[in-house]
Amino acid sequence: MKEERIADFTDDYPVFTEEMKGTYTILAPDMLPWHFDLLTYVMRREGYRIEILKNEGRAVIDEGLKHVHNDTCFPALCVIGQYLDALKSGKYDVDKTAVLITQTGGGCRASNYLPLIRKALKAEFPQVPVISLNFSGLEKNSGLHLTLGVIRRMGYAIFYGDLIMSCYNRVQPYEAHAGDCDAARQRCLEAIERAFDGKGFSKLGRQADFILRTFSAIPVLQKECVKVGIVGEIYVKYSPLGNSHLEDFLRAEGCEPVVPALMDFILYCVVNNLNDAKLYGKRTRMTPAFRFAYRWLLGKAKRIRKATAKYPFFAPQHDFEHLRRCADLVINQGVKMGEGWLIPAEMAALVESGTENIVCAQPFGCLPNHIAGKGAVRVIKELYPRANIVPVDYDPSATRVNQENRIKLMLATARE
Amino acid sequence: MGKLLGIDVGSTTVKFCLVDGEQIVYTSYVRHFARVKECVLGELENIRPLASTCRVSITGSAGLGIAQRGKLPFVQEVQAAFTAIRKFYPDADAAIELGGEDAKIIFLTGGVEQRMNGSCAGGTGAFIDQMATLLDLSVDEMDALSLTAERVYPIASRCGVFAKSDIQPLLNQGAKKADIAASIFRAVVDQTVSGLAQGRRIKGKVLFLGGPLHFLQGLRKAFTDVLGLDAAHAIFPETAPCFMAIGAALHAAGEREYTIDALASALSEVSDGGEIAVGKPLFASREEYDAFVDRHRRSDLAFENIYKYEGDAYLGIDAGSTTTKLMLITPENKILYSHYQTNNGQPLEIVTARLGELYSLTGGRIVIRGACVTGYGEEMMRAALKLDFGVVETIAHFKAALYFQPDVDFIIDIGGQDIKCFKVKNGAIDSIMLNEACSSGCGSFIQTFAKAMGMEIEPFSRLGLFAKRPVELGSRCTVFMNSSVKQAQKEGASIEDISAGLSSSIVKNAIYKVIRARTPEELGEHIVVQGGTFLNDAVLRSFELETGKEVVRPAIAGLMGAFGAALYAKENTAPSTLLSGMVTEAELRNFSYSSRAVTCKGCTSHCGVNILTFGDGRRFVSGNKCERGAGIKRSNDPLDLYAFKYEKLLALPQSTAEAKRGTVGLPLQLVMYEQLPLWVTFFEALGFRVVLSDRSSRELYFRGQHTVASDTACYPAKLMHGHIESLLDKNVDFIFYPCESYNFDEHDSVNHYNCPIVAYYPELLKANNERLHGGNLIMPYIDPNSEKTTVRALTRALAAYKLPSRHVRKAYASGLARMEAFHREIVERGREILATAEKEGKEVVVLAGRPYHADPEINHGINKLLTSLGIAVLSEDAVFEAGEPVKVNVLNQWTYHARLYRAAEFCTRRSCNLVQLVSFGCGIDAITTDEVRGILESRGKLYTQIKIDEIAGLGVVKIRLRSLIAAIAEQKRKKEGV
Numbered sequence A: 001m002k003e004e005r006i007a008d009f010t011d012d013y014p015v016f017t018e019e020m021k022g023t024y025t026i027l028a029p030d031m032l033p034w035h036f037d038l039l040t041y042v043m044r045r046e047g048y049r050i051e052i053l054k055n056e057g058r059a060v061i062d063e064g065l066k067h068v069h070n071d072t073c074f075p076a077l078c079v080i081g082q083y084l085d086a087l088k089s090g091k092y093d094v095d096k097t098a099v100l101i102t103q104t105g106g107g108c109r110a111s112n113y114l115p116l117i118r119k120a121l122k123a124e125f126p127q128v129p130v131i132s133l134n135f136s137g138l139e140k141n142s143g144l145h146l147t148l149g150v151i152r153r154m155g156y157a158i159f160y161g162d163l164i165m166s167c168y169n170r171v172q173p174y175e176a177h178a179g180d181c182d183a184a185r186q187r188c189l190e191a192i193e194r195a196f197d198g199k200g201f202s203k204l205g206r207q208a209d210f211i212l213r214t215f216s217a218i219p220v221l222q223k224e225c226v227k228v229g230i231v232g233e234i235y236v237k238y239s240p241l242g243n244s245h246l247e248d249f250l251r252a253e254g255c256e257p258v259v260p261a262l263m264d265f266i267l268y269c270v271v272n273n274l275n276d277a278k279l280y281g282k283r284t285r286m287t288p289a290f291r292f293a294y295r296w297l298l299g300k301a302k303r304i305r306k307a308t309a310k311y312p313f314f315a316p317q318h319d320f321e322h323l324r325r326c327a328d329l330v331i332n333q334g335v336k337m338g339e340g341w342l343i344p345a346e347m348a349a350l351v352e353s354g355t356e357n358i359v360c361a362q363p364f365g366c367l368p369n370h371i372a373g374k375g376a377v378r379v380i381k382e383l384y385p386r387a388n389i390v391p392v393d394y395d396p397s398a399t400r401v402n403q404e405n406r407i408k409l410m411l412a413t414a415r416e
Numbered sequence B: 001m002g003k004l005l006g007i008d009v010g011s012t013t014v015k016f017c018l019v020d021g022e023q024i025v026y027t028s029y030v031r032h033f034a035r036v037k038e039c040v041l042g043e044l045e046n047i048r049p050l051a052s053t054c055r056v057s058i059t060g061s062a063g064l065g066i067a068q069r070g071k072l073p074f075v076q077e078v079q080a081a082f083t084a085i086r087k088f089y090p091d092a093d094a095a096i097e098l099g100g101e102d103a104k105i106i107f108l109t110g111g112v113e114q115r116m117n118g119s120c121a122g123g124t125g126a127f128i129d130q131m132a133t134l135l136d137l138s139v140d141e142m143d144a145l146s147l148t149a150e151r152v153y154p155i156a157s158r159c160g161v162f163a164k165s166d167i168q169p170l171l172n173q174g175a176k177k178a179d180i181a182a183s184i185f186r187a188v189v190d191q192t193v194s195g196l197a198q199g200r201r202i203k204g205k206v207l208f209l210g211g212p213l214h215f216l217q218g219l220r221k222a223f224t225d226v227l228g229l230d231a232a233h234a235i236f237p238e239t240a241p242c243f244m245a246i247g248a249a250l251h252a253a254g255e256r257e258y259t260i261d262a263l264a265s266a267l268s269e270v271s272d273g274g275e276i277a278v279g280k281p282l283f284a285s286r287e288e289y290d291a292f293v294d295r296h297r298r299s300d301l302a303f304e305n306i307y308k309y310e311g312d313a314y315l316g317i318d319a320g321s322t323t324t325k326l327m328l329i330t331p332e333n334k335i336l337y338s339h340y341q342t343n344n345g346q347p348l349e350i351v352t353a354r355l356g357e358l359y360s361l362t363g364g365r366i367v368i369r370g371a372c373v374t375g376y377g378e379e380m381m382r383a384a385l386k387l388d389f390g391v392v393e394t395i396a397h398f399k400a401a402l403y404f405q406p407d408v409d410f411i412i413d414i415g416g417q418d419i420k421c422f423k424v425k426n427g428a429i430d431s432i433m434l435n436e437a438c439s440s441g442c443g444s445f446i447q448t449f450a451k452a453m454g455m456e457i458e459p460f461s462r463l464g465l466f467a468k469r470p471v472e473l474g475s476r477c478t479v480f481m482n483s484s485v486k487q488a489q490k491e492g493a494s495i496e497d498i499s500a501g502l503s504s505s506i507v508k509n510a511i512y513k514v515i516r517a518r519t520p521e522e523l524g525e526h527i528v529v530q531g532g533t534f535l536n537d538a539v540l541r542s543f544e545l546e547t548g549k550e551v552v553r554p555a556i557a558g559l560m561g562a563f564g565a566a567l568y569a570k571e572n573t574a575p576s577t578l579l580s581g582m583v584t585e586a587e588l589r590n591f592s593y594s595s596r597a598v599t600c601k602g603c604t605s606h607c608g609v610n611i612l613t614f615g616d617g618r619r620f621v622s623g624n625k626c627e628r629g630a631g632i633k634r635s636n637d638p639l640d641l642y643a644f645k646y647e648k649l650l651a652l653p654q655s656t657a658e659a660k661r662g663t664v665g666l667p668l669q670l671v672m673y674e675q676l677p678l679w680v681t682f683f684e685a686l687g688f689r690v691v692l693s694d695r696s697s698r699e700l701y702f703r704g705q706h707t708v709a710s711d712t713a714c715y716p717a718k719l720m721h722g723h724i725e726s727l728l729d730k731n732v733d734f735i736f737y738p739c740e741s742y743n744f745d746e747h748d749s750v751n752h753y754n755c756p757i758v759a760y761y762p763e764l765l766k767a768n769n770e771r772l773h774g775g776n777l778i779m780p781y782i783d784p785n786s787e788k789t790t791v792r793a794l795t796r797a798l799a800a801y802k803l804p805s806r807h808v809r810k811a812y813a814s815g816l817a818r819m820e821a822f823h824r825e826i827v828e829r830g831r832e833i834l835a836t837a838e839k840e841g842k843e844v845v846v847l848a849g850r851p852y853h854a855d856p857e858i859n860h861g862i863n864k865l866l867t868s869l870g871i872a873v874l875s876e877d878a879v880f881e882a883g884e885p886v887k888v889n890v891l892n893q894w895t896y897h898a899r900l901y902r903a904a905e906f907c908t909r910r911s912c913n914l915v916q917l918v919s920f921g922c923g924i925d926a927i928t929t930d931e932v933r934g935i936l937e938s939r940g941k942l943y944t945q946i947k948i949d950e951i952a953g954l955g956v957v958k959i960r961l962r963s964l965i966a967a968i969a970e971q972k973r974k975k976e977g978v
Helices: A037-047 A058-067 A076-089 A111-126 A148-174 A180-197 A206-216 A233-239 A246-251 A262-280 A286-309 A320-332 A341-351 A367-383 A400-414 B036-047 B064-071 B077-088 B125-134 B140-147 B160-172 B177-196 B211-215 B217-227 B240-254 B260-266 B286-296 B346-364 B378-387 B393-404 B444-452 B457-466 B476-490 B495-514 B539-548 B557-572 B585-589 B643-649 B672-685 B697-706 B716-730 B756-766 B786-797 B807-840 B862-868 B876-882 B895-911 B924-939 B955-977
Strands: A025-028 A049-052 A098-104 A132-136 A227-232 A255-258 A356-362 A388-394 B003-009 B012-020 B022-032 B053-059 B094-098 B103-107 B115-116 B206-209 B257-259 B311-319 B323-329 B335-340 B367-376 B389-391 B410-412 B421-423 B430-434 B528-532 B593-599 B609-616 B617-622 B662-666 B688-692 B734-735 B843-848 B872-876 B911-919 B941-949
Touching: A025 A076, A025 B672, A025 B807, A037 A049, A037 A148, A037 A180, A049 B260, A058 A076, A058 A111, A058 B036, A058 B495, A076 A111, A098 A111, A098 B617, A111 A132, A111 B697, A111 B924, A132 A246, A132 B476, A148 A206, A148 A246, A148 A255, A148 B421, A180 A206, A206 A286, A206 B064, A227 A233, A227 A341, A227 A400, A246 A255, A246 B716, A262 A286, A262 A320, A262 B786, A286 B177, A286 B260, A320 A341, A341 A356, A341 A367, A356 A367, A356 A400, A356 B140, A367 A388, A367 B756, A388 A400, A400 B077, A400 B115, B003 B036, B003 B064, B003 B077, B003 B240, B003 B672, B012 B036, B012 B476, B012 B528, B012 B617, B012 B672, B022 B036, B022 B053, B036 B064, B036 B260, B036 B476, B036 B688, B053 B077, B053 B260, B053 B786, B064 B077, B077 B094, B077 B240, B094 B177, B094 B211, B103 B716, B115 B617, B125 B140, B125 B160, B125 B177, B125 B211, B125 B444, B140 B211, B140 B240, B160 B177, B177 B217, B177 B697, B206 B211, B206 B240, B211 B217, B211 B240, B257 B260, B286 B457, B311 B346, B311 B378, B311 B393, B311 B528, B311 B557, B323 B346, B323 B378, B335 B346, B335 B528, B335 B557, B346 B378, B346 B697, B367 B393, B367 B421, B367 B557, B378 B389, B378 B539, B378 B617, B378 B807, B378 B862, B389 B393, B389 B430, B389 B557, B389 B843, B393 B410, B393 B421, B393 B430, B393 B528, B393 B557, B410 B495, B421 B495, B430 B955, B444 B457, B444 B495, B457 B495, B457 B539, B476 B495, B495 B539, B557 B872, B593 B672, B643 B672, B643 B862, B643 B872, B662 B672, B672 B807, B697 B716, B716 B734, B716 B756, B786 B807, B807 B872, B807 B876, B843 B862, B843 B876, B843 B895, B843 B955, B862 B872, B862 B955, B872 B876, B895 B911, B911 B924, B911 B955, B941 B955
Parallel strands: A025 A049, A025 A098, A098 A132, A227 A255, A227 A356, A356 A388, B003 B053, B094 B206, B311 B367, B367 B389, B410 B528, B662 B688, B662 B734, B843 B872, B843 B911, B911 B941
Antiparallel strands: B003 B012, B012 B022, B053 B257, B094 B103, B103 B115, B311 B323, B323 B335, B410 B421, B421 B430, B593 B609, B609 B617
16 A cells, blocks of 8 residues: 555454453354364364354344345355354353454455454444454454464364265265264264374374274165265355255255365465466465465375275365366366356366266355356356256345255256 | 146146046146145145046145145156156257246257246246236236237346336336336346346247246247247147146156045145244234324324315425325415325326316315425426426425424335435435335335235235234345245245234335444434335334334325425425416316327437327426437536546547458457557557447347346346447457456555456356357456566467567557556546536536446446536546545455545545445445445545446436435535524
């Protein structure tokens, strides 16, 4: 910004300081049910008292509707609704509570959730600080100051979360005794948490093998389930509150949900910085760091794929470099806002690997999805005539029947 | 193989089909009026004589729940249709099915594809029902009328609410119902083509299915006309209404057999009362209600006997969008006469009839000294009846509210079509909030719904007063509410509960969506509520419960506009004027008029205008965007920067430029509206001839409509498809549109992104237009700030022309220089306009949007409207640099949006007002609007937002702008008075 007179229209808002770390409860939205258990475990060990919100229902949506503009995306509404509903529940000392939100700094609206949350809180809980979790240097004075060590641990947590998620989804529809998978999941989470207590967490191959072994020991039935991939906007793709429990619905319909890894999204964010450097010469001090991070993560992902290869029941996760090549068939990797090129890339990779039925979940009116989601479906279908894709809009007022009916249509086509 | 039964339970109807062997032996089609279970069981009794046992399968949107709870086989309805089509029409290429709330399309050849509409209900049976109610016709009458139509008006098809705001002005201007009916059917077709087909052409042998397409001849005609199908290719099966039921019956073949009794018992066990959210009852007891009624009775006007009174009187007329109100008052503000009536699309007839009655009642004893009209039909009424004054409705309502509560600081008016709220500070309107097109979930919604239930609005809303478990219906748009209501009904909610739920959701919509209040305290201490909708005690009570405040509702809540107009007439009638100039009794007796629709050829806008010719030869022209059609010749106003900019852009390409290397097509839309000088210069410098796409118009939009992939994208984006088609038809060598994640860095914001639509739209164009390919659409990824990489990318993109990169670099540099010069010229012109306006004492409006809002098809001529109201028009890009850099609460990271904040800052220090233009569906403006409002209001300026889409009617916009002007004048008066 220029160093001239600046008209300041900002409101005062509370800032999250280092001293608050041990005494404040930090609320986080229920965005990634599979990963947040591990991520919060890592954060708690660092002294952050993080709690994941699990509140749902009409009250959450109503709070969201009250505080968010009609045209703002549905995820913002869910997140803000969850916060306000939780703060009003009386469960928390509102003078000793902060809320956490991620920011990617990308060109879609998602990075603006933070100011929106601030605005919403201002009316009723002006004392509650909002903390930004980002790696783009935004909100310098109200962010989390994470050491490289913690970031590294979080990276591992995501890898383990991804693996547990995909193993669970792969086995659960076929399990012979109901509840086996839930127990296995619990066992794995506990084991990984113990690993985070010591140094064992970095033994990626060993831990991955443990997870795979635990799940492959579960007795399964011989039956055919329709595989259904879930791609789309990051929040509605993973969050049960956002997608009306899409995974559960698919399981109830006798399908096997296939949910691509969260690490793909992380890699997507990292590689976009490298693409910017390549396309536009946007090199910064951080570029070598991104390059290093990218290589490091790719290497780790490879370890997991290697571990998975020993268990034929589990399909190895997509190689991210392959995803990038898939994207190139459909769209330019310059499309980097929101989930951008990752959506068509995942769709293509899913179809290629035999998951031909796909739900493309998006919030109603999502800007990047006009182009990379709905807009790309036609090309995918031309490339892979067997692809069976249904875009589903999620919105506070769209009835569940309406959404489920569309998914059922997709399933009916799948079973043809 | 026994008998097969298919049951299709849709959102509005139940369809049965019984198949015996290869024969369809029975079909039926009945409306279920939300009593789904009873209806299905009743229909089942008709099957009993035909079959004692059968295999069964259920389909349809409401069938899903029934099948689940009754543990009966279910088949998705599109799948059912697909099966039936393959059996009975194996040679069909495509099928279109319209149902109550769903619309579906199935492509059978060239890649099977089955699609359903998204979550919006536009273009479905429910939409047609809603529109018929609006026209006060039955659906059959509307159908019959449509066949006699002479012209088709453009009507927004995407959403019922949008369509309404297109239709209402047409009705008020006296357009023929027949023409409107045909236009509605046309809108449905457009919606199907753009929303459903999404880039795939509907061709070959097309099957039309579902109730509406079977029963409505006008709709059939519209479809065959638009798709260009002859009788051999447009198939309307006799079985169309229950086609899905037939499909379901075919599916039943694989299911187990039921006796009819077993089936009936399975169906009757379907329990009602699923999970529906319920709220608190409105009144706990009768006593509470009585106290409430007593309290509100206190705000009332006194009456004077019109049969006995002698002396002066003042007349106020409120020609609203759905209702017409009249009031005659004495100089002491006593009511002599009042009238409230739904105008059924014929407001003029109603007013003339009432005036006749008035004249006969007053019998010469009463002298009307002044008459004033307000509301949608203000201009037409004033012209037709020669009334003395016209006042914008916001001011009329304000005047009336002041009378009842001199300390009023907040007024909310919920009428038939719109919600108006004003905050009042120091006796003047401080801010005005009007509902956006999309959330006009207002009074007429309850009315439409009451009618759908076969009830009048009054008894229907009274039902809600003592509802035990009012349902929560959400507070978004009415179309969504519509399906929430149906969902609630399916879950077994009673009419009482729904009535109460509707009242409360209307209130919530007003408070949280229109006013955007976060807490009730924000509204103020002394609230006056008015508008016909508040006469409804359930709505009033919901409002008091939601705000936790006791408010004033005048007994004449529905007549406040008319009362305010009468007060205005009283205040403004000069003491020397002893008799109003309005039509006399004799003139009224001979009053007649005829209406004619024509297309104005005054300019390129080609407005569809209506000419009313009155008995005495006077004419009134309406529907035009500017004054030209009204007979006042005027070229572009010199104080209109929008027009200046647009004309300048169009003149950029040199038609004489030599096409040494070939021709390049530039689509004049989105980012090109700003970067055109850059790219025209760039390509001309390199020896290309530049061809621009056709000017934007609705026709252009329709040309590209079949390639639109996402119908909820903004209108500028959707227009882009037409621009591409026009360039392809001009046979250019290639079309150029760069992909730019980043726009020019103006050092105002944390980052300098484009919005995702502007940045990547070529990707979507390429993916969805079969005429485009890598060769004829050149779309390099560039960051225009970085010369080095841009030149590299451009050289690579134009590799086929083997251009040396130094030439590219030079051309790019001269392009940049030209763009800068162009921008300077706009800024300079802006300065001149501002100076002239200030000197002449004219109001100035900075019409702040994006560069592409300069497109007359996108801004709908709002700039011309402003200049015709005597206001100078600037654009945000001309003034933002004169504003100080700002720090805002939100993440300021888009180049175009950062300008809005600075332009707002500029306006707070100058004698300018800012009007923000927002394209519907612009998600980013959901963030900027609150921020721009904050900047303006923190420094005591008024904020006005205009949401624009495909809608062409400017009625609402006019009211908004006139209110703004009136409020500014009022504020100035107050200031000078102090």
